[in-house]
Amino acid sequence: MKAHYAAFARYNAWANRRLYDAAAELSDTDYRADRGAFFKSMHGTLNHLLTADWVWMHRFTGQGPSPERLDMIHHEQLADLRRTREAEDRRIVDYVDGLTEAQLAGTIRYRRVSTPEEFVQALEPALAHFFNHQTHHRGQAHTILCALGHRGLVLDLLYHQREVEAGRA
8 A cells, every 4th residue: 555655645746736837827816816615715725735734744743833723824925835835745755655564554643623532543544535635625726727717737646647657757
């Protein structure tokens, strides 16, 4: 399973690069406009993705930021957010690459952001959720881009796999 999660970590970084490239083409007004997404705008959605990654990476590692709200805005400027995103994507890849099979078979213990309940969960399904959550909100960001006329962005895992096989990813 380690190879599976390592592939998802790399796919995640690749998809985020493509998403940020597309977001950088938006005007500041379009980037910040409430488009009806769960976190309203492209700006809110990209900040949420970073927030959630920090929450989960803190749960996995016990290190790094542990935000207190899921709608936090960490950076007002896209360039600053992108630098932080890229650093977090490197941290995710390094974390997954460093996992042993024994660690993958282990559990994590954590508290939710919104309630004091404590949970114990197997690491592998938590990692599956982690990567699925990123895909879910990137899909919302993609919908925002499409609504603004940016229809050329491809984020499919299959496309990434083909790029990896061709040595382009």
